[in-house]
Amino acid sequence: MRTSRNGGSRSLALLGGLLLLYLVAPMGYFLFTLSWRDVPAQLADPVAIQALITSLLSATLAIVIIALLGVPLGYVLARKDFRGRGLLTLLVYVPLVFPPVVSGILLLILYGPYGPIGAPFASAGLELDSSFAGIVISQIFVASPFVIIAALSAFEAIDPALEQVAATLGKGSWEIFWRVNLPVARNSIIAGLLLGWLRALGEFGATVVMAYHPYTLPVYLYVQLSGTGVSAALPLALLTLAVSFVGVGLALLLQFASRRRKLRQDERVTPYAS
């Protein structure tokens, strides 16, 4: 029996191509069927603009908070050796696989008007649900794993000898973190932040439970879809698609850049004559 070596890789390509087609087809057809003439008018809808602003602001605030707390957490999980580190790392992954609605429910129980944390705020007139704060709370919950995991693996990949050398050069651990670890891990962390930001921006499930109002873009999209129909939601969908494309593109570019730097480093393991 003759099996050409090419035949094998060709059938693999075919299988992969099928999935790729499946992924690309909806986007392509969407762009094809969209009535481009109506797009500007529909995007001028003040509610839509308000929703976009809410989304951008909340996602940005959420990612700033995640960056301030999540990067140190990633560092600790990557570098410090303590009991229960494995369990902690597992917990970090969990929000990633929760159904977002479940996340929303869990958050609502705690931060809602009758929750142990939400109640005091509510009685002071600061509602943590159905508010801008509620949006940010749900976005932090679903988006932080991206950042923590990115930071964790970036810090883990750094040769501990760098820190040891820095210590013998008289640098304290705080200075080493700022001047060695953080800059070396920078690109991977920024990529993680971008992905987290996009995740926050597109967050729907948890947000719709925690804070139906004020509308974020995905929630408003859903409102339009269930109220007016598909045609009304299409221009908003276009907007989110565009933002996603730019964001993912940037994230991939950064990851590629840092991988290439690492590759260049590795090539020199057996270096040539000086």
Next chain:
Amino acid sequence: MLRDTRATQNNGMLAVQLEQRLGNFHLNVDFQVPLGLIVLFGYSGAGKSLTLQSLAGLLRPARGQITVDGQVLYDSQAAIDVPPQERRIGYVPQRYALFPHLTVEQNVRFALPATPFWSRVKGKSAAHAERVAELLDALELQDLAKRYPGNLSGGQQQRVALARALAAEPRLLLLDEPFNALDASVRERLRDALKSFQRRFTIPIVLVTHDHVEVQQLADTVIVMQRGRVEQIGSVQQVFFTPRSAAVAQLVGHRNIFGGCIASTRTTARDASTIHEKTEEPGQAIRLNWLQITNTQAQVVAPQSNEVNGCWLPLPFSASSASSTQSVARVPVPETYVSGCMLASEMLLHRLPDGEQPPTWTARGAALWIVELREANIQGASMRLLVRPLWNGPLRSPASQNVPEGLLEVYLSFSQWRAIQVEPGERLLLEIGPQAIHLFEELPPGGKIQA
């Protein structure tokens, strides 16, 4: 603060005494050597790198004391543990660990104290810049100042790492296998460069390596480590010419290592005055030991010392065969003979015609070993011999897979032998140089020398 009494006496010395248990591995190191180019030498897993890291303060030993040039850096009893930041010990790890996000210049600059942006005094920055430029200049890195480590060759990376370590003005420099990451073709040259670097900056160095060529080329003092312990301390000559154990002999690259026993020993100080001599070179007195052959026995005596024992080696002479005018022959043997390592200054290999007894010896034939040659393979100028010793002392050969019982395998490189008499088909008389053959009493019975 408590000061150890050792501290004040230890100027110019590196005194280390460490104990640390890591899983199954037990590090127990104790040495005190003059600062200079100190080489920690041993197989990987001997505990060299751990010792180095303890010196730098990156690893805290369970017990012990570290003193560099009179300054106590660690003392478990006095509860002194100077943090790595304040030890002023430069550390260059195996792959140099340059900061990949900084240029060559910035890497070196990193070692200087940071000037925070709110207090950037012009003068201070300028002083720093000058110091960096000086170091780049000294290590011929000016042209690479703006390059990133990823774009440098191994040799260049090494120079950057050295410049960076020097910038912090260390009192001691630690180099962990500095030539490991380099091509063999570059190593030789960079070893020379390191030696001149050390002379130029007059900085004490502790270097870790498993390469005996590096030791020969660089070391002022060698510390041989094995399985977490110090096996031998000494100069290059001492370690190479008088390895204290079979393991050290193997480590330094000797090939003909045999287990054997000295038939009897006795102090022979009384002979000292008569046989002490000087070498022919004027102004350089070297103590000589003599291999003295009387009728049936060879005697090695060590003059000038009551502590060193002479050795009696039975030789297969019959009284009649040695009864010529040369009944007592003297053959010089290096001093190193007595200190544990058995060297044949001259070795006679004799190929016997079938059924013949060992022949009578000429004066030339004074020898430590008399062997029967069974097989000789001469490849180029090197030789592999299979020999059978012609005396009754027990003699073992290590790890002898392909060697028949009772025979010894001997490798001789081109510089270790010369033929002094060749009679085709009958006799091959070889003179074998010192350092060619090593005999140890304590060779493990299994024959395998452990790494």
